[in-house]
Amino acid sequence: MNIPTHDTNIAKQIENSFKDIELQNKLMNYAFSLTGSEDDAKDIVQQAIHNVWRKKDALQNWRYPQAYLMKTIKNQFINDYRKKQNRPTINITEDRQRNKTIQETTDNQAESNFSVQAIQEEISNLSENLRMPLELRMQKHTYEEIAEILQVPVGTIKSRIFMARKELENALVQKDS
Numbered sequence: 001m002n003i004p005t006h007d008t009n010i011a012k013q014i015e016n017s018f019k020d021i022e023l024q025n026k027l028m029n030y031a032f033s034l035t036g037s038e039d040d041a042k043d044i045v046q047q048a049i050h051n052v053w054r055k056k057d058a059l060q061n062w063r064y065p066q067a068y069l070m071k072t073i074k075n076q077f078i079n080d081y082r083k084k085q086n087r088p089t090i091n092i093t094e095d096r097q098r099n100k101t102i103q104e105t106t107d108n109q110a111e112s113n114f115s116v117q118a119i120q121e122e123i124s125n126l127s128e129n130l131r132m133p134l135e136l137r138m139q140k141h142t143y144e145e146i147a148e149i150l151q152v153p154v155g156t157i158k159s160r161i162f163m164a165r166k167e168l169e170n171a172l173v174q175k176d177s
Helices: 005-019 021-035 038-054 065-086 092-105 116-125 128-138 143-150 154-176
Strands: none
Touching: 021 038, 021 065, 021 143, 038 065, 065 143, 116 128, 116 154, 128 143, 128 154, 143 154
16 A cells, blocks of 8 residues: 655654654743643643644644644643543642632631632633633633633733632622622
């Protein structure tokens, strides 16, 4: 069976791109900027490269490998993020820290009337446009990182986080009444 030279050429270009150390460093830096963790960044880059290699036969051209791989990394990050949101894990230390933060940030109240579970429930009820930026911000991402991840302007991210906080506050006040 003869393989068309077009496909072989693209496969060779992809393989050469994977060997490019400078490109590997750029991909790792980009993935690290998204995840904030070197291990997670390595995992995402590896998954992205694996996905591109698996789909190499379907690719029409390989003119912009860096752009294509970075887009693949971003999509992989978003997919992983969504999977984590669908499978909540409980970390007692994290839960205590979150509870402490919630208590410290309530409006001039000595004690919070809301449980972490109630707040998380209300956050999950927010629309995705408001929930995603808020959750990313809660994970200590900068506004710029969130804007890059969600591909919207920074001003839009700030507005959505503000609106999410207001909706969350209103929902919790109504729930408390």
